Amino acid sequence: MRMYDIIEHKRDGRALSPEEISYFVQAYVAGEIPDYQASALLMAIFLCGMDARETAALTLAMEHSGDVVDLSGLEGIKVDKHSTGGVGDKTSLAVVPIVAALGVPVAKMSGRGLGHTGGTLDKLESIPGLTTNIDRERFFHIVREHGAAIIGQTGNLVPADKLIYALRDVTATVDSIPLIASSIMSKKLAAGSDRILLDVKTGSGAFMKDLDAAIDLARAMVSIGEEAGRETVALITNMNRPLGHAIGNALEVIEVVETLRGHGPEDLAHECCALAAEMLVLGERASTIDEGRALAEQAIANGSAFRKLCEIIAAQGGDVGYLEDTSRFGRDAIAHEVEAPCDGYLGAIDTTAVGTASVELGAGREKKDDPIDHLAGITLLKNRGDAVRAGEAVAVLHTADAERLSRALPTFQAALTFQENEPEPEPLLFARVTARGVERFG
Numbered sequence: 001m002r003m004y005d006i007i008e009h010k011r012d013g014r015a016l017s018p019e020e021i022s023y024f025v026q027a028y029v030a031g032e033i034p035d036y037q038a039s040a041l042l043m044a045i046f047l048c049g050m051d052a053r054e055t056a057a058l059t060l061a062m063e064h065s066g067d068v069v070d071l072s073g074l075e076g077i078k079v080d081k082h083s084t085g086g087v088g089d090k091t092s093l094a095v096v097p098i099v100a101a102l103g104v105p106v107a108k109m110s111g112r113g114l115g116h117t118g119g120t121l122d123k124l125e126s127i128p129g130l131t132t133n134i135d136r137e138r139f140f141h142i143v144r145e146h147g148a149a150i151i152g153q154t155g156n157l158v159p160a161d162k163l164i165y166a167l168r169d170v171t172a173t174v175d176s177i178p179l180i181a182s183s184i185m186s187k188k189l190a191a192g193s194d195r196i197l198l199d200v201k202t203g204s205g206a207f208m209k210d211l212d213a214a215i216d217l218a219r220a221m222v223s224i225g226e227e228a229g230r231e232t233v234a235l236i237t238n239m240n241r242p243l244g245h246a247i248g249n250a251l252e253v254i255e256v257v258e259t260l261r262g263h264g265p266e267d268l269a270h271e272c273c274a275l276a277a278e279m280l281v282l283g284e285r286a287s288t289i290d291e292g293r294a295l296a297e298q299a300i301a302n303g304s305a306f307r308k309l310c311e312i313i314a315a316q317g318g319d320v321g322y323l324e325d326t327s328r329f330g331r332d333a334i335a336h337e338v339e340a341p342c343d344g345y346l347g348a349i350d351t352t353a354v355g356t357a358s359v360e361l362g363a364g365r366e367k368k369d370d371p372i373d374h375l376a377g378i379t380l381l382k383n384r385g386d387a388v389r390a391g392e393a394v395a396v397l398h399t400a401d402a403e404r405l406s407r408a409l410p411t412f413q414a415a416l417t418f419q420e421n422e423p424e425p426e427p428l429l430f431a432r433v434t435a436r437g438v439e440r441f442g
């Protein structure tokens with residue numbers, strides 16, 4: 001088999017066989033295919049697309065390019081959750097303890113911040129003492145004893161994705177649904193859970209700006225999951241506004257604590273319960289979404305979800321005292337209030353720019369090896385649709401560095417639009433995608 005022929009086939013719009021796809025992945029990981037040929041194939045895929053069978057074959061080949069986690073030794077139906085990334089999206093930190101408190105095990109491998117979006121591992125590591133660098137044996141022990149763990153990717157998991165994504169990033173081939181779907185799902189399948197919930201963000205703060213494109217991506221990923229024998233469900237959620245009030249690592253942990261204690265932001269609590277309900281149905285703890293939502297709300301109300309969060313954090317070495325008294329996190333030296341310029345309403349928000357401002361304040365990485373200021377970030381006092389008065393504070397920017405503030409402030413101010421009339425409300429959830437089809441809400 002020749003790589004030249006595979007490139008030619010896809011360039012001419014032909015579907016690649018599973019054997020051709022497997023050859024490409026294996027040979028590229030082995031260093032037998034040069035970057036220029038791999039790049040040519042990725043561009044051909046970007047331009048010509050892949051059908052569902054090709055996308056599934058690419059995903060499975062990538063999944064098996066390295067280690068595959070075997071969770072069969074853990075009791076129960078293991079359910080994983082993945083978000084495509086958003087601003088203020090701290091749902092995993094709340095949803096995992098909710099479902100674990102209700103008996104559905106979650107063995108979750110998460111990532112770090114990417115561009116304007118925050119990473120679950122970075123948020124967790126703002127808790128003193130906590131480690132996400134846990135070997136597989138300890139990982140299994142924590143899930144077995146406590147019902148859940150959230151750790152960084154271990155071992156040689158899906159090396160093909162690391163190599164292929166690095167090329168996509170520099171060859172303008174990132175925005176391809178087959179390549180995005182195979183990248184996400186290869187890692188979810190290799191992580192070993194029995195069933196998968198996908199939170200696909202759409203809107204100004206998401207990688208998928210358009211609702212129809214987000215649904216197409218969700219359908220592709222659900223199809224891959226089902227093809228691999230893993231029941232998969234996707235919710236399409238709104239990222240035209242940051243989720244909750246807090247953007248930044250320790251700030252978001254504090255907001256999760258408030259949510260699990262029953263007094264967090266309404267939008268965050270609503271979305272967490274919606275995601276938890278899906279996971280409870282997938283884990284066969286609830287028979288309907290309504291039942292799942294009621295169970296999730298009950299776990300928050302009776303304190304079991306917060307207690308489970310503390311249990312998981314302690315098992316991973318974290319100082320639970322910071323959750324019991326969040327004032328111990330402290331605050332950065334600079335807290336700058338941003339004021340509304342006029343009476344009216346907060347309208348459209350460029351959520352990507354809000355995330356960028358948070359990174360500029362020190363809450364994320366502009367380069368891979370940049371250090372993170374875990375206390376930096378943004379507290380939103382107003383969100384899309386809220387009434388404002390001229391001179392009223394709409395947000396607080398937190399940073400330890402005045403120079404960082406001078407960079408972030410104009411970015412954040414430019415992200416907000418103020419208007420005279422109240423904007424039309426938007427739903428938090430746009431659609432649900434399963435193997436049976438697409439259910440649109442509202």
